[in-house]
Amino acid sequence: AKSEDRGEVRVFDVAMADSAQMRRDLELELRQALVRSEFELHYQPLVEIDTKRIVAAEALIRWRHPERGLVPPATFIPLAEEVGLIVPIGDWVVRQACADATRWPDHIVVAVNVSSLQMRRKGFAELVLRTLSVTGLPPERLELELTESALLEDDDTTLRNLAGLREAGVRFAIDDFGTGYASLSYLRRFPIDKIKIDRSFVTDAETSADALAIIRAVAGLGTSLGMTTVVEGVETEQQLDLARGEGVDQVQGYLISRPVPEDGFSSLVSKDPG
Ligand code: C2E
Ligand code: CA
Ligand code: CA
Ligand code: CA
Numbered sequence: 225a226k227s228e229d230r231g232e233v234r235v236f237d238v239a240m241a242d243s244a245q246m247r248r249d250l251e252l253e254l255r256q257a258l259v260r261s262e263f264e265l266h267y268q269p270l271v272e273i274d275t276k277r278i279v280a281a282e283a284l285i286r287w288r289h290p291e292r293g294l295v296p297p298a299t300f301i302p303l304a305e306e307v308g309l310i311v312p313i314g315d316w317v318v319r320q321a322c323a324d325a326t327r328w329p330d331h332i333v334v335a336v337n338v339s340s341l342q343m344r345r346k347g348f349a350e351l352v353l354r355t356l357s358v359t360g361l362p363p364e365r366l367e368l369e370l371t372e373s374a375l376l377e378d379d380d381t382t383l384r385n386l387a388g389l390r391e392a393g394v395r396f397a398i399d400d401f402g403t404g405y406a407s408l409s410y411l412r413r414f415p416i417d418k419i420k421i422d423r424s425f426v427t428d429a430e431t432s433a434d435a436l437a438i439i440r441a442v443a444g445l446g447t448s449l450g451m452t453t454v455v456e457g458v459e460t461e462q463q464l465d466l467a468r469g470e471g472v473d474q475v476q477g478y479l480i481s482r483p484v485p486e487d488g489f490s491s492l493v494s495k496d497p498g
Pocket of ligand 1: 285
């Protein structure tokens with residue numbers, strides 16, 4: 225398997241941590257990691273197909289473990305969700321991402337993954353707005369990525385947080401579109417700015433007529449609803465051409481760049497024609 229970052233070691237993961245003791249150990253380690261500032265954010269650019277400009281960067285968390293090296297999110301985010309640690313970790317991500325983005329050119333938006341647990345907390349909107357005002361990042365430069373499952377449950381607090389942030393100018397994207405629950409009604413019910421079509425569809429599109437049909441349908445739907453559409457996981461020129469051909473607005477994937485540390489992203493941006 226391709227390793228996403230150099231130096232990444234997959235020594236343990238949640239699947240291994242199946243005994244109660246191992247889970248408690250991992251939980252404790254995650255708490256310590258937060259206190260010891262062992263988390264870091266890497267950034268992956270989103271490029272507008274028409275202009276080839278970098279228009280946004282997605283913040284992706286990594287754990288700089290003293291012994292295990294760079295630990296990818298798949299090994300600890302699920303447990304963090306389960307034990308509620310995703311809330312303080314997620315708050316840290318928002319703060320760090322907003323602070324980092326103030327160093328980038330004004331037109332670049334920072335996209336942050338938000339857990340449904342964060343959205344369900346009273347005061348989440350206020351917390352994010354406070355972070356924006358402390359860092360000085362304009363709300364329009366923050367985009368929060370939610371999964372379909374976060375929107376599926378009609379949770380009052382989620383809706384209030386969404387409305388409060390939206391009113392202030394924060395943008396929202398639906399992540400991994402097409403992999404969740406096949407309900408399209410929330411596209412009408414929720415004020416969503418962007419649809420991110422899951423990587424699995426572009427991976428399959430060259431061999432599967434169904435996958436291609438889904439990209440086409442979602443790109444059309446998103447455009448008619450006035451949303452920005454993105455294809456994730458673009459690895460080849462052919463996949464980029466395919467996305468372009470279907471009228472998709474933006475792409476993200478290894479073809480453009482892997483997620484890189486903040487200084488790497490800053491230098492990518494400084495070389496960008498934008
Ligand atoms: P995601 O939000 O769907 O993020 C995209 C993932 O796809 C990232 O994996 C990215 O590195 C990977 N990716 C991007 N382009 C390509 C490509 O061309 N090919 C392939 N094979 N992969 C590509 P990563 O960084 O390992 O993150 C995995 C997941 O962990 C994320 O999926 C997201 O669900 C979660 N995650 C990451 N950071 C955070 C965070 O700060 N908060 C929360 N709640 N979840 C996070
Ligand atoms: Ca995402
Ligand atoms: Ca995604
Ligand atoms: Ca379009």
